[in-house]
Amino acid sequence: MVSGAVVACFGPTDPGKVGVPVVGSWSYVATQGAPAAAQINGSLAFSGQTGAQISGTLDAIEVGAGGQQRRLTGPVAGRTVDSTTLDFDQLLGDVSRRHVGQVRGDSLTGTWVETPLDGGLPSASGTFRASRSR
Numbered sequence: 001m002v003s004g005a006v007v008a009c010f011g012p013t014d015p016g017k018v019g020v021p022v023v024g025s026w027s028y029v030a031t032q033g034a035p036a037a038a039q040i041n042g043s044l045a046f047s048g049q050t051g052a053q054i055s056g057t058l059d060a061i062e063v064g065a066g067g068q069q070r071r072l073t074g075p076v077a078g079r080t081v082d083s084t085t086l087d088f089d090q091l092l093g094d095v096s097r098r099h100v101g102q103v104r105g106d107s108l109t110g111t112w113v114e115t116p117l118d119g120g121l122p123s124a125s126g127t128f129r130a131s132r133s134r
Contacts, residue, residue, distance in 0.1 A: 019080025020103045022046045022054055030060070030112065030128035037065045040072065044130050052079040058090045086110070094118070099128060106132035 023046050032038035042060025049055075059073040078088025078099075086108065090097045094117050101110020107129065114124040 017052055018049075019052050020083055020086070021049065022080065022086065022103065022108075023049045025133040026108065026130035027133055028058060028060055028128065028130045030126055032062070032124055032126040034125050035123070038126075039063050040126075040128075042072070043133075044076070046076075049080075052081075054078055054080060054086070054088060095123065097124075101128065101130075108132075 026044040026046070028040070028042050028044040030040040032040065040060045040062045042058065044056065044058045046054050046056040055075070055077045057074070058076050060071070062070050062072050064070075072090075072092055074091045074093075076088050076090045076099075078086065081087050084102050084104065085100070086103060087098070087100050090099065092114075095114050096117055097112050097114045099110055099112045101108050108131075109127075109129045111127050112125065113122050115122050
């Protein structure tokens with residue numbers, strides 16, 4: 001019984017195997033294709049990486065088709081899946097934007113999907129790319 005408790009205590013906190021190193025600043029550009037077109041520009045900063053676990057912030061401005069702007073800023077957290085793949089979420093109030101992308105050198109490209117935290121259907125989606133800042 002004690003060994004089961006030990007596994008339960010240590011299993012969830014295991015950071016996993018280190019994947020692709022991502023700590024640092026990235027220039028972030030995204031497009032939203034649904035439900036309405038929008039362009040998103042900003043900065044992605046991965047400040048922590050322990051094993052496969054990654055964390056940081058994403059701070060961007062979204063410009064809609066009509067020119068309206070809104071700031072999208074929030075924490076990001078996720079993991080490196082393997083030597084090239086990232087899977088992370090950005091928390092934006094009552095929604096989360098899940099990003100899944102591939103790192104090649106100093107470039108990160110992929111897709112994102114926005115879903116309500118209450119588990120509802122996706123409300124927005126698009127593509128993103130980021131370039132590591134030097």
